Amino acid sequence: MNIILLGPPGAGKGTQASRLEADRGMVQLSTGDMLRAAVKAGTPTGLQAKKVMDAGELVSDEIVSGIIGDRLDQPDTENGVIFDGYPRTAAQATALDELLAERGRKLDYVIELKVDEDALVDRIVGRFTCATCGAGYHERYKQPKVEGSCDVCGGHEFKRRPDDNAETVRTRMAEYRAKTAPILPIYEARGLVRRVDGMADIDTVTREIEAVLDGRADSGSPSPRI
Secondary structure: OOEEEEOOOOOOHHHHHHHHHHHHOOEEEEHHHHHHHHHHHOOHHHHHHHHHHHOOOOOOHHHHHHHHHHHHOOHHHOOOEEEEOOOOOHHHHHHHHHHHHHOOOOOOEEEEEEOOHHHHHHHHHOEEEEOOOOOEEEOOOEOOOEOOEOOOOOOOOEEOOOOOOHHHHHHHHHHHHHHHHHHHHHHHOOOOEEEEEOOOOHHHHHHHHHHHHOOOOOOOOOOOOO
């Protein structure tokens, strides 16, 4: 099964994709993670993407689609993939159709996580991670149990993503509204779109997504907006 998790940055796509990967043996293809890895490694693609990512804008369709195509050719994707952060534009949606068709695959569902944007800004701006193990925290919702000490590894250094600031987050949301939201009619016309309340607690969102994948959710086209 191949699915897209769709929603603005910080909607919880990465968290839910990781759960599906662990529970169902699917492979998460997160373009954000893949691009950040390329930036860290200093690859030509990473250097190209860094300037755009730092500005909170979207990298070119050519760069992203090339990364996705290479990843789909790896054998661990044969049991199904979760597209997290891709496609973001109508051109990428067309490219994805071609990438899947070339490999004898198809897209099963597009699951949109609906969110309140003001609340989402608060969620993103307050988050930080352990610099040692990557465990996630939040200024308001999830502080370490012992101040200054990671719950998981005991590390004492924490970091924030440089683009996790209100101005950049709102820029990314504007990009989402302008370039990503318009792809929904493409998938609605195929009856693939299902909508989940992304502001619900994490476990509730997981259960709702599982209901879609198991065929227990409404299958009408399109699903009503939240």
